[in-house]
Amino acid sequence: MVHIPAQITRGDIRQTVSQKITLQPGQLVTGRAIKFFANQHAQIQIGNMSLFAQLDTALQANQTYLFQVVSGEQKPQLKKLATISNETPSTEIAKFLGINQSKETDAILREIVARNLSFTKHQLESIQSLLKQHGNSSSHRDIAFHMLEKGLPLTTDTFLSIRTNRSQSFSHLVGMLQEQLSKSNIPEMVDLRSQLSLYTKGTSEGRQSVLQAFLNKHQGVLAPVLEEITGSSMNQIRSIIQQPGNQEFITLKNRLLQQITLQLSGSKSELHSLQLLYNKLAGRAENQQPIPNGEWRVLEQHPLTQKLLLRADSELKQTFDQVSGSDQQSVKSALNLIKTTLDQQLPQETTKLLRLLVLQLEGMEHSQKLPITERFLQHVHQFTQSSGLTDENQLLQMTTRQEVLSLKQALMLHIPQVPDTVAQRMEQLVHWITGAQISNATVQDGAYLTHSFQIPGGSFGLEEDMTLEFQGKKKKDGELDPNYCRILFDLNLANIGETIITLGVQKRVVTITIFNNQEYEAQAFAHKWKSNLEQQLENLDYHLSAIHWKPLSNEKSNSIQPNGDTGHTEQQKGFDWRV
Template sequence: MPSLFSAISSQMQTKMSDATMKSPSLKEGQVLLGKIKQLHVNQLATVQLGSHQLTAKLEAALENGQSYLFEVETAGETPTLKVIDRSATSNVKDQVMQLFKELGIKPTKSEAQFIEDLINDHVPMNKKDVENLHQLIKQNPSKEGTQVIKEMITKRLPLTETVFNALNSTKEASQSFQQQAVDLLQALRQQPNQSQVLNQLQDKLQTLLKFDQPVSQTKRMNLIEQPTNQMGKANQSIQSQETSDISVQSRSVDINNATAENAGRLSDEQQTLVSRFEKQIPISNKQLFQLNKAINTIEQNMGETTVKQLEQLQNALQSEDVQVKLKAQLPTNLAQDMDRFVASPEKSKLDQLFPELQRITNAQFQPAEKEAIFSKLNRVVDQSPSVFSVKDQFLIHMKDYFQTSGLDYEHQLAQNQEPNELSQPPLKQLLMQALNESGPQVREIETMLNQFTNQQLSTIQDHPNFIHVATQIPGMFGSEQAIDLEFYSRKDEEERIDSNYCRIAFFLELGYIGETMIDMNVQNRMVQVTVYNEEDLSAVLNDYKPSLEKGLDDLNYKLGSVYYKPMPENTNDLMIKPDYQNSSTTSNRLDVKI
């Protein structure tokens, strides 16, 4: 539902920007429109930039009350601003034309208006950006093209033809991720004598599409033979048998309680992985590393543990987030022991607690093994879905997708990270390598590569005071529809996501109840949930309320309220309140417990 998603996104981003934006962060070379509010001595002045004011040093005598186009010469606490056109009588249009003249550009009327609108909207840019915008507009002068270019500069994306093509082709594409993958796989299968890269790409696509699974193999082969416009229905038919036991009231099912048929399908290795998965605590890799390091140090020096070593463990346990996650797996008496140890780290308080901390940390998945583990767990989901709750099926699918797709491939290259010897090349890497090999499948490869690039560029927008994350997970659970996730987060003192203040939006197409939006708003760890749908779901939501309260309480959150609201015809009526917004989440259909 792209129209609904875009409408809500725009409202949320505007409201959060208004609510959280502090003084603007200026950079050298930036071009901006400012109004002189008051002149001071020593060439200082109070300048209005949009809705903010600051004190700046001017390089020329200017008139009070006039608006000028400035270039930032030096940033800092008191920036130095150089006026581009000193004429006090010139309007913004004339000053923009003067900027073009300095750059040696002869713009068209529409191009000049485009840049003027950006400047009036206080979109950050510098002279190099104006030159790049000129080239992009020159090559893509259509109305649709300028809309893509505006999105690029507004979101501060690189102003290159590659980025433009990625955004533009994705907007024009009518196919889902699954459809594109099926088309590419079909093209690869029709090409004999393939290279190693193309063979790897074919294997990767088969794995992602689950065409390499034994379940319903004949039906899966029928899918790839279906015409493209029938792909969604065929895929839904194929998956329906595998997810027939997933109902609206799905609940967590431990492997020991799974049906004999499902449990019998699992190998010893799979049962071990499922058992370990149930023992995972959702903390960051950094937190887990610090906890492991402190525990291992004490274990190696158990007879001669020093105060410094005990304090190291105390520091690893200081985080409220870590404490809450650990206490969920500790008996009440040991949870109290942990509180006493954190308050005053003494070895005697670890007698019973320490073995339990070792047990919990030893069961955690290590970063180097996560890719292989979640790939195997995803196979368990296909093979025996009732082993996991629907929520856990989603989490497994999401983690597997992010780790095998290669959405962070370029980041890993920039960080000089060596690939795990046991891991397979991610899909993004294989697509880039395959594009260099000429062949009849080039068009399909370019289409998928553009979609990946677009998703990478649009997933995270980092603003001075908040973080915006929006992404799409390919369809699952028998649905050809993807799930759109979006959240906004106020930054905490350490520039990280503030989990006490969250705003999460799920945009879903559900098989049972159709178009649905779930809005979760967290304020000081108090959660308010609003579900939008055409059908009145009040009774169903009331049934979920007790389990939702308990689940949130286990995570040290409190449920404030659960509301149903009808899906309005006008998306502007979906008013997102202008609170500080954030998110850290699990995405859910109504079939899933949040």
């Protein structure tokens, strides 16, 4: 178990996962030899991490050196450039880099050495350029060094993305953009306003106004489809939508979801080619003619048939598996499935509008009576899928076609079409999402897995975003082990103020520690909910061992973490959830 001292800071509580050192030829790095081996091999200490390397010359133990990476393979080769001391490391490094000394250069080099970061002359020049352009503040240096450590492009776009993500609240940016779009009253922005409404804390009246504007704009396309799906007139549908949470509302949403599920998201050419294949094979079956195996395989391997089989249940998959060209009954059953699917397909634009409509209905329903756990999980899923966090991954995988533009894509599409003041707000939001994509890295270290990301808290009535970090131990099959995990909640509560709760799990035994400077009030709240918590844990086959209370220091930790990531100057609010 992790020991937590009685007097603790937010930085102390956060655990870090040691990362493997990645070296590239040409980089410079400072380190010291701590153990020597034959043939000019040594164990080199770089910060809190070490590596086994081959050297070009003999070294002295516990002396700090400036090395240049000759080869960054599994067994790195290092060339000693200079012996350095804590008093004058930057002078020696600048000399070997062939750059002019200055106060700014000296400060940057000293901090790079203190963080034990590897770098090149070009990377140093890029950092200098970024800090000259955006200001040489401690927070900006922290961002630049974070970019260097993570191997990110040292560009202005990357810098602005990380800075915006760290210093701004997604919910706040969305709210300001939504307000500007509402004042501008640009008809082309109706769909974008509908997407933004998914993430705001706005009133039910405000959500209804956005939704009704969306229906007004697309009534010509949506009305006949909605009336056919639901059997209700458009006026009846508008009335149902105004009462989220009742049974008619839920039935409407579920019917739309069912219709969307039936869509294969195929292009016109794909749908046309599948229709031609069906017509050809259905004609053969109608005339009692056997279907050659080659022709059947063409149908079976069609992209839309593959999509259909991926989402089909086991009975439908078995129907296709049992098809034989000479078995008329199995052929007809499979062809009927293709025909039914083709008849249910809607134009892509209509499907996009239905998906956006359903997202808005779900957002309105979540604000009503759904259990908080279900609302939270659906909110996380909705945000990761619709915000743009997974855009690049979807393009890389090419497993599915994206029916609705993500929020990031929609913003980038509209930026050239709006006034400069609105465009600046849109660019900020694009930077935030890009910064979240950059920061949402999954770190694997041996048997442990860590993943962190932020989600907006507006739909839960929170002013700030929620920062989540998942950390768990992997089993032999790669799955996370629920018997060993750590959960950390970082909260700012209305009644008891800043509160950090750590929850440790070992062999399904749970121990909770609450850090809060109002110890009496914290104990009162914890005691009130203890029995219910014990019961809920027992329902999941977990056992509550104990609840402890400790004071929380308000001072921030300024020490450099093992992975080189210092505490942000911007205060991180919400909570972190480590599993």
